[in-house]
Amino acid sequence: xxxxxxxxxxxxxxxxxxxxxxxxxxxxxxxxxxxxxxxxxxxxxxxxxxxxxxxxxxxxxxxxxxxxxxxxxxxxxxxxxxxxxxxxxxxxxxxxxxxxxxxxxxxxxxxxxxxxxxxxxxxxxxxxxxxxxxxxxxx
Amino acid sequence: xxxxxxxxxxxxxxxxxxxxxxxxxxxxxxxxxxxxxxxxxxxxxxxxxxxxxxxxxxxxxxxxxxxxxxxxxxxxxxxxxxxxxxxxxxxxxxxxxxxxxxxxxxxxxxxxxxxxxxxxxxxxxxxxxxxxxxxxxxxxxxxxxxxxxxxxxxxxxxxxxxxxxxxxxxxxxxxxxxxxxxxxxxxxxxxxxxxxxxxxxxxxxxxxxxxxxxxxxxxxxxxxxxxxxxxxxxxxxxxxxxxxxxxxxxxxxxxxxxxxxxxxxxxxxxxxxxxxxxxxxxxxxxxxxxxxxxxxxxxxxxxxxxxxxxxxxxxxxxxxxxxxxxxxxxxxxxxxxxxxxxxxxxxxxxxxxxxxxxxxxxxxxxxxxxxxxxx
Numbered sequence: 403x404x405x406x407x408x409x410x411x412x413x414x415x416x417x418x419x420x421x422x423x424x425x426x427x428x429x430x431x432x433x434x435x436x437x438x439x440x441x442x443x444x445x446x447x448x449x450x451x452x453x454x455x456x457x458x459x460x461x462x463x464x465x466x467x468x469x470x471x472x473x474x475x476x477x478x479x480x481x482x483x484x485x486x487x488x489x490x491x492x493x494x495x496x497x498x499x500x501x502x503x504x505x506x507x508x509x510x511x512x513x514x515x516x517x518x519x520x521x522x523x524x525x526x527x528x529x530x531x532x533x534x535x536x537x538x539x540x541x
Numbered sequence: 542x543x544x545x546x547x548x549x550x551x552x553x554x555x556x557x558x559x560x561x562x563x564x565x566x567x568x569x570x571x572x573x574x575x576x577x578x579x580x581x582x583x584x585x586x587x588x589x590x591x592x593x594x595x596x597x598x599x600x601x602x603x604x605x606x607x608x609x610x611x612x613x614x615x616x617x618x619x620x621x622x623x624x625x626x627x628x629x630x631x632x633x634x635x636x637x638x639x640x641x642x643x644x645x646x647x648x649x650x651x652x653x654x655x656x657x658x659x660x661x662x663x664x665x666x667x668x669x670x671x672x673x674x675x676x677x678x679x680x681x682x683x684x685x686x687x688x689x690x691x692x693x694x695x696x697x698x699x700x701x702x703x704x705x706x707x708x709x710x711x712x713x714x715x716x717x718x719x720x721x722x723x724x725x726x727x728x729x730x731x732x733x734x735x736x737x738x739x740x741x742x743x744x745x746x747x748x749x750x751x752x753x754x755x756x757x758x759x760x761x762x763x764x765x766x767x768x769x770x771x772x773x774x775x776x777x778x779x780x781x782x783x784x785x786x787x788x789x790x791x792x793x794x795x796x797x798x799x800x801x802x803x804x805x806x807x808x809x810x811x812x813x814x815x816x817x818x819x820x821x822x823x824x825x826x827x828x829x830x831x832x833x834x835x836x837x838x839x840x841x842x843x844x845x846x847x848x849x850x851x852x853x854x855x856x857x858x859x860x861x862x863x864x865x866x867x868x869x870x871x872x873x874x875x876x877x878x879x880x881x882x883x884x885x886x887x888x889x890x891x892x893x894x895x896x897x898x899x900x901x902x903x904x905x906x907x908x909x910x911x912x913x914x915x916x
Binding site: 459470 | 782786788833844847850854884888901902906907909911914915
């Protein structure tokens with residue numbers, strides 16, 4: 403059986419979640435690999451959520467937020483962006499950066515971009531392979 | 542504002558000269574007390590808060606021992622908001638950097654503190670100098686005089702061997718001895734009005750810039766330390782990078798959270814990892830172990846360490862006290878040196894460098910990091 407990645411998605415209520423809704427109501431086809439979790443803002447996604455998903459065996463984590471300048475809470479996504487810079491830097495310093503975490507800005511009008519992003523991310527993770535932490539039960 | 546003066550050392554005793562200056566501040570009411578390293582008659586090295594200008598025997602402002610980061614003590618005793626009392630805190634550069642971060646994190650009120658920074662070329666591993674602490678005066682005197690050996694001192698703590706910040710970065714008044722003959726003179730630098738007011742009545746000579754010998758010495762020290770950091774990080778990279786090796790690196794973690802408790806910049810009153818979120822029921826553990834096949838105990842150690850890095854690395858001052866407190870000897874000093882330095886560099890930030898630089902995660906610019914989220 404071929405490897406099917408399991409993705410945890412944190413979707414901002416105001417933009418990306420609505421974008422996902424639009425993709426659905428427009429009957430767009432995309433892989434069913436992502437388990438979406440609705441959050442009020444991408445800025446509320448603490449690193450601990452991303453890390454817990456990865457350490458517990460998710461193959462990828464997707465974070466969707468409003469485009470810069472469009473945040474419902476004015477500046478939440480600018481803070482998300484800084485937090486991702488920090489997160490990526492730490493993962494790189496520890497040799498853990500494998501492209502398993504993806505942040506993308508997707509508005510409520512971008513149903514197609516949402517479907518394309520999930521398709522593309524799923525493809526990417528199929529190539530990268532299973533998350534090694536899945537089998538390192540020691541963690 | 543920077544006012545520099547050379548202080549004449551009396552009776553070839555730099556420590557006594559400085560302690561006498563402290564006593565005068567206490568007598569004249571400039572400070573209500575001073576937090577300063579000391580060695581008790583039993584040879585125990587601890588910071589003390591001293592308020593009696595006559596009881597100065599055990600006080601050692603230059604003591605090259607650090608069992609606790611002084612910033613933790615400052616947060617503990619001066620963390621209650623503005624109180625109308627001002628104490629002087631005599632701190633090494635990494636301790637001062639911790640205090641600066643805590644001020645920015647609104648954990649310590651700046652107006653309660655007079656920041657006195659001292660030079661620090663490094664602090665000894667405690668077990669290497671325990672015997673010498675019985676003659677603390679002689680120990681500190683030798684330490685001040687024999688500056689050649691600091692450059693490559695294997696008995697210094699690992700963090701100190703990699704530390705390029707031997708002089709304080711933020712202070713009201715800084716007291717320096719590196720690159721000088723401390724039997725003759727010390728250098729005093731005042732950076733604030735408050736610092737200048739402390740210089741009244743001292744036997745000093747104004748100078749426009751630090752002596753060349755000092756500048757040269759500090760740049761050589763900094764160069765060697767950076768070199769040592771590069772070597773130690775390269776060694777770390779050889780055996781710790783990647784999921785499997787990192788899991789091994791943290792394999793012995795007991796989940797005691799000592800590294801968090803002793804960390805000067807880990808400031809939360811209630812750590813997330815000690816909150817109810819982690820009070821899990823037995824059936825929850827069973828559910829996880831069924832899903833994974835089996836579940837390591839104590840659980841969640843890796844999550845703890847990686848999350849702690851994400852929460853603290855922009856403020857880490859690389860003092861290495863976390864590793865000293867680790868009962869199983871996990872090499873946190875080198876790891877945090879690398880991780881925090883890289884993380885801070887992303888934001889062009891250096892922990893404890895300035896009170897005016899905003900903390901990286903509390904600020905943003907609209908026109909930065911445009912590639913993130915757009916790839």
